[in-house]
Amino acid sequence: MKNRWRKVLYENHDKPDNYIDETFLDDLKKNLYVRKYDLWTVIRESGVVTQQISCVCIFVLLFIYMKEDKISPQMLVAISLATTFVGYLFFCWLSASELRRSAWADLKSAGAFLTLSFGLSPILMTLTSTISTDTVYAMTVAMLLTNLLFHDYGANAAIVSQSLSLNAAIFSAVCLASRLPTRWHAFATLALALQIFALWPSLRICLKQKHWLNQCLTTLLLTVLSVVGMATISFTGAVLLALLHLFISFGCSTWLIALQPLKNNIHGPWDEAVISN
Amino acid sequence: MEADEATSKICKVFVPSKCLNGDSGILLGLKAPGAMCVTSVLEIPRSNHWRSLYSRYKQTNHENCTCILGVWDNRVDSIQRNAEVNQCLRFAHDLQLPIVHLRKVNGAPQPQVSSCGALCDKDIVVVIYDIDTLANAVYLTDRSQVKSNLSLITNSFAVYKETRSEMLQWVKSKGLTLREFVSHQVPLASQLQNHVLRLFCWFFMNLSTFLSLLHRCVGSLNGYFVRLLLSLPACLAQVSHRYTEIRQLASRCLPFSKTRDTILRLKLKNAFWRHIVDIILGVAVMLWLTKDGRSALLAESAMTWAQVWTDHPKKKCTSKFCFKQNVASQLQELLHWMMGAPAGLKLNSELAHFLGKFFLYHIYVWTGNILIFHPGYLQFLRPFWSDAVWCIALSGCLGLSVQLSLVQDLLSMMTLHIYCFYVYAARLYHLQLSGLSSLWRLFRGKKWNSLRQRVDSVSYGVDQLFVGTLLFTILLFLLPTTLMFYSVFAALRSLVLLAQASCQLAVQIFNALPIYSAFLRVTRPDKLSGKNGVCFYHDFQQYLCLFQDDVLLYALQQAPGQPLYLAMQFVPACWTKLWDSSSPSNAAPSNSWRSLGSKLLRAIENRDQLIGIYAELLHKRVSREMETRHERQIVQSSKWQTYISSQPPKALAGSDRR
Numbered sequence: 027m028k029n030r031w032r033k034v035l036y037e038n039h040d041k042p043d044n045y046i047d048e049t050f051l052d053d054l055k056k057n058l059y060v061r062k063y064d065l066w067t068v069i070r071e072s073g074v075v076t077q078q079i080s081c082v083c084i085f086v087l088l089f090i091y092m093k094e095d096k097i098s099p100q101m102l103v104a105i106s107l108a109t110t111f112v113g114y115l116f117f118c119w120l121s122a123s124e125l126r127r128s129a130w131a132d133l134k135s136a137g138a139f140l141t142l143s144f145g146l147s148p149i150l151m152t153l154t155s156t157i158s159t160d161t162v163y164a165m166t167v168a169m170l171l172t173n174l175l176f177h178d179y180g181a182n183a184a185i186v187s188q189s190l191s192l193n194a195a196i197f198s199a200v201c202l203a204s205r206l207p208t209r210w211h212a213f214a215t216l217a218l219a220l221q222i223f224a225l226w227p228s229l230r231i232c233l234k235q236k237h238w239l240n241q242c243l244t245t246l247l248l249t250v251l252s253v254v255g256m257a258t259i260s261f262t263g264a265v266l267l268a269l270l271h272l273f274i275s276f277g278c279s280t281w282l283i284a285l286q287p288l289k290n291n292i293h294g295p296w297d298e299a300v301i302s303n
Numbered sequence: 304m305e306a307d308e309a310t311s312k313i314c315k316v317f318v319p320s321k322c323l324n325g326d327s328g329i330l331l332g333l334k335a336p337g338a339m340c341v342t343s344v345l346e347i348p349r350s351n352h353w354r355s356l357y358s359r360y361k362q363t364n365h366e367n368c369t370c371i372l373g374v375w376d377n378r379v380d381s382i383q384r385n386a387e388v389n390q391c392l393r394f395a396h397d398l399q400l401p402i403v404h405l406r407k408v409n410g411a412p413q414p415q416v417s418s419c420g421a422l423c424d425k426d427i428v429v430v431i432y433d434i435d436t437l438a439n440a441v442y443l444t445d446r447s448q449v450k451s452n453l454s455l456i457t458n459s460f461a462v463y464k465e466t467r468s469e470m471l472q473w474v475k476s477k478g479l480t481l482r483e484f485v486s487h488q489v490p491l492a493s494q495l496q497n498h499v500l501r502l503f504c505w506f507f508m509n510l511s512t513f514l515s516l517l518h519r520c521v522g523s524l525n526g527y528f529v530r531l532l533l534s535l536p537a538c539l540a541q542v543s544h545r546y547t548e549i550r551q552l553a554s555r556c557l558p559f560s561k562t563r564d565t566i567l568r569l570k571l572k573n574a575f576w577r578h579i580v581d582i583i584l585g586v587a588v589m590l591w592l593t594k595d596g597r598s599a600l601l602a603e604s605a606m607t608w609a610q611v612w613t614d615h616p617k618k619k620c621t622s623k624f625c626f627k628q629n630v631a632s633q634l635q636e637l638l639h640w641m642m643g644a645p646a647g648l649k650l651n652s653e654l655a656h657f658l659g660k661f662f663l664y665h666i667y668v669w670t671g672n673i674l675i676f677h678p679g680y681l682q683f684l685r686p687f688w689s690d691a692v693w694c695i696a697l698s699g700c701l702g703l704s705v706q707l708s709l710v711q712d713l714l715s716m717m718t719l720h721i722y723c724f725y726v727y728a729a730r731l732y733h734l735q736l737s738g739l740s741s742l743w744r745l746f747r748g749k750k751w752n753s754l755r756q757r758v759d760s761v762s763y764g765v766d767q768l769f770v771g772t773l774l775f776t777i778l779l780f781l782l783p784t785t786l787m788f789y790s791v792f793a794a795l796r797s798l799v800l801l802a803q804a805s806c807q808l809a810v811q812i813f814n815a816l817p818i819y820s821a822f823l824r825v826t827r828p829d830k831l832s833g834k835n836g837v838c839f840y841h842d843f844q845q846y847l848c849l850f851q852d853d854v855l856l857y858a859l860q861q862a863p864g865q866p867l868y869l870a871m872q873f874v875p876a877c878w879t880k881l882w883d884s885s886s887p888s889n890a891a892p893s894n895s896w897r898s899l900g901s902k903l904l905r906a907i908e909n910r911d912q913l914i915g916i917y918a919e920l921l922h923k924r925v926s927r928e929m930e931t932r933h934e935r936q937i938v939q940s941s942k943w944q945t946y947i948s949s950q951p952p953k954a955l956a957g958s959d960r961r
Contacts, residue, residue: 146773
């Protein structure tokens, strides 16, 4: 027993080269840094995706309402301005302690939005008038899907690009605006897009940071709103949308939890060094 | 390595063909490493003169010095002469003089050679040539091998010419005769031409001193302005180009009789005759134009062609120059067509209407409206127009090329509106394109980092993103309309530029036309050599064979102990070579259709550059065709070579033909 086998290459053990001792795999460890998921946390967090889908649905629904003259654009602009104002107050109240832009800078930005979109709305109205409606709708769908795909859901991945998702949404809004008859319609579409795709996500992040219950409440509210709105247009669509929401919130979450035991990460002395802290 | 060895073993003896018909004698000439050149034949002196002959013309290492090369032995002569020859040979053998002994075989014109002294171990190659054609020709060759052979010959005869009188004196004092191969009489025509050329050079040098004085006076005002004025209109550019070319050549050739550079002289003669022919053609065109008021008629019809509103709309133009439709009304039709849905394209009708109105107004400004007494550009031009055409006709005195350049200038004046259209459309399109490219980066959340010259990602604010995307969308959807306008106007402009470029190409070709060389090539093809300069012919088995370098000569030297006889003959220049030698070498940046396309696509506008590109592309096309034709000729001649070289070299001497 004086020449015990050791896992070093520079010593001669009088063993064949492919000899493996029973102590060879002693250092092997499995699933060291695996995150433990809790079903309800997963369901709650999946609300972000559901909310974004609901937002896209609400945007499209409001466009359809405008197209079918169920809602006047002036009315819509008034509502969105009012809700934006309320949301802004909320935002100020929630993030009062943190570092943020001054109210004057916000006012300037808002002025720029309003004047630019209102000034350009006559151009936007006729921009794609010679292009076929199907083409425009196809472009809109593609852009909204791009928005959903690249949206910042809080994951730290390479695919996430907040500017690309926002730009795609605005592009789709411009496309849709050119399908509507008057300049007020175009302006209302743009204002709506700005409110839903640019301003709402920042307020939502603030709400979520404040308390976890906010997240549940907003998810529920938006889901119900989108499903009910869809029901006024098409019942089948509403059922499908509700099923999609349920699938994402519960189906996908349960699926994720169910797949957890299959996780098999091995660790050992061969790993790269991990700098802890 | 082998080639060097081969050439070092060879000794070429250049013998003028005239030598072979004369009496026996002593060959005098110049010696160079590996080669000898016979310049004259001295009557064989009596034995008491041998010493002085030897002391005077013995072989030294010093170059450019006439010396004894060998003995020419014509056996047809009397027996006494043969005895003299044998005595000479013995004498040379005693002195260890390395000389060649050329012997004519009785009856046959083929000379025999036998070498003595240090030449014994060398392979003698006798090259027989015609001195009259070879010495008087101009060589356009660039092969060093050919050049070295030729320069030996020409140098030998130059040295001979210098020492001729001295030599004749010596020969006369000894009571001998000297046989020469070149006549020293200059023909009257070439003397006359030389005088005229000298006068021409002198005139141009004086003109250039006068002009430089003038230029100094004017240049003190503003050099840049003068340069711009000289380069902008094509006619002034042409005049100044012609003047500069001749002045440069004249200043290099002015000590005229001393210039030995035959190519330079050829260039000067080319320039001179080109100038003369240019002026003659120009005057002919001028006479044709001024006869029967043709210029006024031409001016009138050109005006009608360019204009929509004439003075008398009812009056129909009946002359054959009249065009039924004019440019302005066709342009208006085109614009109206583009304001609709051209070719079924889905354009932004508002923008198309706006742009169409904008351009229509330009045509209105261009033509004017005589009915409401609104003077347009063309109305303004009208009083001067027939005078301008008259000026074109008169400029024939300066030459046809200047006339053509003036036509080019007038064409650019007449199509100013198309140029304006193009510039507006190109600016708009370029602006839109650059805006779109930077906004596309913003769309993806990137930006151009000009410090690191790369695209970086950056986090934009919401307001920046909103404004950027809004503008991006608008520009993107308006792009097809702008692109359509741009491409239509670019096509129109390209047509105009092509017309101008063909004018300029004609002028350029005329500027490079080797008129004198072509004349020589037609009338005296033996005065101008081609790319290969000379070639060596050897006939065996009744095939003509072509050799250009000494390595091949060595390869032929198969039969031991037998010298090789070659006839050096002259290769007349091919036409493309004439062209190359006379055209000025300009290292312009190479342009291709692809670079032109990318320039057009990115709407980078530069008039002269574009004209230059078009002209060069046209020229390339022409010259490529000429080259392929020339290559086909070369391939045909090289077929001969390969066929000959596959034959086994035998029966070198003893052939009947020469």
